[in-house]
Amino acid sequence: MGILSAGTLLVAVIVPPIPQPMGYHQFADRRIYFDIPNFFNVASNVIFLLIGVAGLVFLLCLRGAMASEAFADRSERWPYLVFFLSVAMACIGSIYYHLAPGNDRLVWDRLPIAVGIMALLTATLNERVGPRMGVPLLPVLIAIGAGSVMHWHWSEQRGAGNLNFYIVVQFYSLLVIILLGIFFPSRYTRGADIYMALALYGCAKLAEAGDREIYDLGQVVSGHTIKHLLAALAIYWILRMLTKRRPLPERMGRFGSHAV
Secondary structure, eight states: OOOHHHHHHHHHHHHHOOOOOOOOOOOOOOOOOOTTHHHHHHHHHHTHHHHHHEEEEHHHHHHHHHHHHHSSSSSHHHHHHHHHHHHHHHHHHHHHHSSSSSSSHHHHHHHHHHHHHHHHHHHHHHHOHHHHHHHHHHHHHHHHHHHHHHHHHHHHHHOOOOOHHHHIIIIHHHHHHHHHHSSSSSTTTTTHHHHHHHHHHHHHHHHTTTTTHHHHTTTTSSSSHHHHHHOOOHHHHHHHHHOOOOOOOHHTTTTTTTOO
């Protein structure tokens, strides 16, 4: 995995810089309602706030037996706290961006997304490899995720936009989560739920790419609005996984976990 990571980073350095296409900000659905521009792309973000807050409430209210069923080690809660906090913050950042789309505002949309993906990667490391590896990496991975967005923003301000590192952080991190799922069994039930969440996120990205085509089908809803809804469903699936999962005793001994 280390060799693959180093190779991917090298590709990001070698490949010519990929600038942010200005056409990215030209969304298909620009309808105005209640004096709010791009209304549906703005309003559809509220679901991120609802799911993010629901996730935080679930994590902060866990007590006793319920807590030990969801997390065999108390430290495993931290990545999910960061994850759901990032989801809630993504609502604010994305609303701010969609009110007046442009590169200067896009940074606040992408920052919580990058941090959330890195937090999910850390959580997967905890559950598939062990908390002794995952937990210490949490601040490092968060810094890498945030740094990739700030590097892009800095390069845009210099007039030579470079999305390479942001692309690597987002998509390579998701690839690592898939590889961890394939080669390292989870120590909890519902381990396969992560595949459903990633599949929904993949569908969200496809909807984003087909923004105009979907909107032109009947001018009811755009691909970008559907992207928000599918991405929120993917996040809900992760919360659903946490509420339903239980430790697998036969795999707990390998990690030396501590009761919550």
